[in-house]
Amino acid sequence: MNKIAIIISREYLTRVRKKSFLIMSILGPLFFAGLMITPAWIAQMEDKEEKIIAVADSSHLMLGEFPETDYIKFEYLPNADIQYHKEHFLESKYYALLYISHVVASSPNAVHLYSDKSPSLGVQMHISNAIEKRLERDKLKAFGIEEGVLAAVKTNISIRSVKLSKTGEEKVNNFNLAMVLGYLMGFLVYFTIFFSGSQVMRGVIEEKTNRIIEVIISSVKPFQLMMGKIIGVGLVALTQFLLWGVLTLAIYTAVIPMVMPDVKELSKKAPVENFMDTGSSMQSQVPVSEDLNAELSDMLGALNDINFGVILISFLIFYFGGYFLYASLFAAIGSAVDSEADTQQFMLPITLPMIIAIIAMVNVIQNPESPLAFWFSMIPFTSPVVMMARIPFGVPYEQIILSAILLIGTFVLFTWMAAKVYRTGILMYGKKTSWKELWKWLTYKN
Amino acid sequence: MDIFKTEEVTKQFANHLALNKVSIQVPQGQIFGLLGPNGAGKTTLIRIINQITAPDSGSVWFKGRPLNANDVYNIGYLPEERGLYKKMKVGDQAIYLAQLKGLSRPEAIKKLKFWFDKFDLLPWWNKKVEELSKGMQQKIQFIVTILHEPELLIFDEPFSGFDPINANLLKQEILNLKSKGSTIIFSTHNMASVEAVCDHIALINKSQKILDGSVAQIKQDFKLHQFECSYLGEFSDIDRLASDNFSILEHNENPEYKYFKVELHNNYSNNEFLSLLMQKVTIRSFNEVIPSMDDIFIRVVQNDATNPIETV
Structure with a gap:
């Protein structure tokens, strides 16, 4: 031993x-x-930088519609002359330039985001979500569905699985x-x-x-x-x-x-x-x-x-x-x-x-x-x-x-x-x- | 008294018989040579002594009683195939091996320091083994073998791989150990070293012991009544003496030196031969040829190929 x-x-x-x-x-x-x-950590890092996005909206649908977060801000440009804005983008303070064409309601490719960097996925998602939401609302309205109904219809289920034991005790699984x-x-x-x-x-x-x-x-x-x-x-x-x-x-x-x-x-x-x-x-x-x-x-x-x-x-x-x-x-x-x-x-x-x-x-x-x-x-x-x-x-x-x-x-x-x-x-x-x-x-x- | 003996030890491996009824007796305080060609069964016998393997039949005795597990503390073994952990530090490793032989840590350190000092190894205490020369590694192996001061020491081909200086150092240490009372079993096929150090031998060939006894006695037994003689005179005068009682094996002549070798037959004594010889030539020297262990080894092993011989 x-x-x-x-x-x-x-x-x-x-x-x-x-x-x-x-x-x-x-x-x-x-x-x-x-x-x-x-x-x-990476997710957090990204958000800390304040990004201002210039919006050139020739559809006039999105004016003031983009929700702002702590780090993503929007500025709506008075005219939608995209050629002019593109030429002057590099001198501007903007993170990106968003152009929404007037055909946005019918064409999914009508939105362009110009930037000298590659805009993050988060920013892109944020923008596309906002536009989709806005267009959906318009379309639903066209079918005569009220906004309140829409909110009431939205449902979220999360399952709580509970295990029953012989002693009658319940345990959350x-x-x-x-x-x-x-x-x-x-x-x-x-x-x-x-x-x-x-x-x-x-x-x-x-x-x-x-x-x-x-x-x-x-x-x-x-x-x-x-x-x-x-x-x-x-x-x-x-x-x-x-x-x-x-x-x-x-x-x-x-x-x-x-x-x-x-x-x-x-x-x-x-x-x-x-x-x-x-x-x-x-x-x-x-x-x-x-x-x-x-x-x-x-x-x-x-x-x-x-x-x-x-x-x-x-x-x-x-x-x-x-x-x-x-x-x-x-x-x-x-x-x-x-x-x-x-x-x-x-x-x-x-x-x-x-x-x-x-x-x-x-x-x-x-x-x-x-x-x-x-x-x-x-x-x-x-x-x-x-x-x-x-x-x-x-x-x-x-x-x-x-x-x-x-x-x-x-x-x-x-x-x-x-x-x-x-x-x-x-x-x-x-x-x-x-x-x-x-x-x-x-x-x-x- | 025999410190160690085996009686009719037999060991069978799957496809060959390694030892066949081998009995040896190792007298206390002597150096015992275990001889034999490669593959004869020496290593198997040594492994039985070390309880690495057990015999199939026969008995093994140590200090007058059957060998038991605690006897490993009283036996030191330097195997032919020997090595050390290459990445381990020299000192740690020596302590580890000493502890396995039953020494306590402080005791092991104390003794190791003594021996390391003696062999000039102290500066290497904290080095890794792989940084040491082969000769130094072998010194360390020798030290850990003898460190626990066992009564019985077994060296299997101890000189293989040693340079002449270290081999001599080792030989001196072995003789030292003998003088301090240790018994030593010495396995080798290097006959020169046997003659230099062994008192007793046993010769194993093809799994069987074919010869044993004291070195002096064996040499007596294997004398062939051959003599070497140098002389002044004419060889033709000697040649004329030829009879059934002796035969000239070889002769050699040059201006300064004349010599012949003779073998006497029929119990013809050397004095009789000399008195005959004196009448013809002037004798300068006359010596009996004592067979070397090498000669005996070869003769016995070759003989064994045809018929086993019994000796006293």
């Missing part, structure tokens, strides 16, 4: 001390934060939030298993090609070395998650209020500030209409409903279970080859179930209670990814427990088998290993 601890600490420390670990730890949250902040969380965790498990698993494999190959292996296994059992390596690398990934969580949270709480004071208000309402809620905070960056606010507070309410305790515990079980299962296979492969280039032939049986898991996950998230979702979250090779994707939607505890038991049982079995292959493989040099060979190693007595 003590020796495994020594091995774990070496595997852990050498990796954590690497520059690449530090870089990943810093870049990860910056990437997340960038994902969260950039779109909103938020499918979007669960979906984001499900994807996030499914992919996190998927990538980590692959990333850490191949690190284990590379570590084993390194020890083998370095020829340090024989020195080490004269002091420790091959099984201890293999487990030490797997646990050490697994803890590195866990540390990385933790650092990402903490740093993302730090950036989220420190930087966002500085850049976007509006969001601060919103985030105050968020009851749970946990790295799990990066998903929701990504969404919360899209302010700010009244409707959206209601939806947002719904979502924050749903965030409250999601049982983060269950998610966290399940994450640990399924992450470690899946990771141990695959990492021991990666270790066995590493022991059977002389270089990374030789691993190809053995990789397919490992990558295939993982890829199937990811494909299944996409389907499962659309329909988390389907038979497909159930079975793939039970099969140990796909359950780490698929179960984690299902859990935010709420999975019965007995299913989680059954799946966890299956996973743990399988990983014990496979670790035991991998250890047998590993024990023989690490001492074999210069021989191309075949599947038949692996089977022989598996059946060796000692």
